[in-house]
Amino acid sequence: ALLPILHFPDPRLRTKAKPILEVTDQIRTLAADMLETMYAAPGVGLAATQVNQHIELIVIDVSETKDQPMVFINAKITPLTEELVPYEEGCLSVPEYTDSVNRPARIRIEALDLDGKAVKIDADGLLAVCIQHEMDHLSGKLFVDYLSPLKRQRIKDKLVKREREK
Ligand SMILES: O=C(O)C[C@@H](Cc1ccccc1)C(=O)SCC(=O)c1ccccc1
Numbered sequence: 001a002l003l004p005i006l007h008f009p010d011p012r013l014r015t016k017a018k019p020i021l022e023v024t025d026q027i028r029t030l031a032a033d034m035l036e037t038m039y040a041a042p043g044v045g046l047a048a049t050q051v052n053q054h055i056e057l058i059v060i061d062v063s064e065t066k067d068q069p070m071v072f073i074n075a076k077i078t079p080l081t082e083e084l085v086p087y088e089e090g091c092l093s094v095p096e097y098t099d100s101v102n103r104p105a106r107i108r109i110e111a112l113d114l115d116g117k118a119v120k121i122d123a124d125g126l127l128a129v130c131i132q133h134e135m136d137h138l139s140g141k142l143f144v145d146y147l148s149p150l151k152r153q154r155i156k157d158k159l160v161k162r163e164r165e166k
Pocket residue numbers: 042043044045046047088089090091092093098126129130133134137
């Protein structure tokens with residue numbers, strides 16, 4: 001099912017997600033609904049926080065063919081280099097805005113998959129950017145937090161105005 005995505009500055013986006021203690025069928029259904037919602041947006045990632053579910057679950061698919069879904073549960077990430085690289089990021093919770101964000105170029109992610117099995121991946125490029133972007137969501141952080149307060153306020157004012165006009 002398609003799930004409604006929370007939009008900045010909704011305070012629920014600032015909630016810190018909790019670890020998942022058991023990977024149940026309910027979690028599997030939520031992951032499937034998040035992937036469906038992500039593909040429909042379209043996007044290359046989605047965090048449970050964005051659909052108002054405050055648990056450590058993220059879904060990603062950075063493939064061109066849109067048929068390589070990844071699901072990470074209770075993920076921990078570690079930078080593999082001090083090198084920071086800029087990337088023009090967007091966010092499904094901050095519609096119609098993109099801006100440059102600097103992040104570590106390569107990271108390691110250690111998590112559980114939907115079978116509760118441990119997975120460990122070293123990532124670079126868009127996958128590394130996306131993983132870090134989704135992990136920020138789980139800690140209540142948005143890419144606009146890396147911008148100047150003036151830019152952030154302008155984006156907030158525009159989105160609040162747009163939500164009012166709806
Ligand atoms: O809000 C989200 O989490 C989804 C977001 C994830 C993202 C990945 C990589 C860079 C920025 C943001 C998106 O999928 S935004 C839409 C999108 O497909 C995209 C936007 C900018 C760059 C790459 C992809």
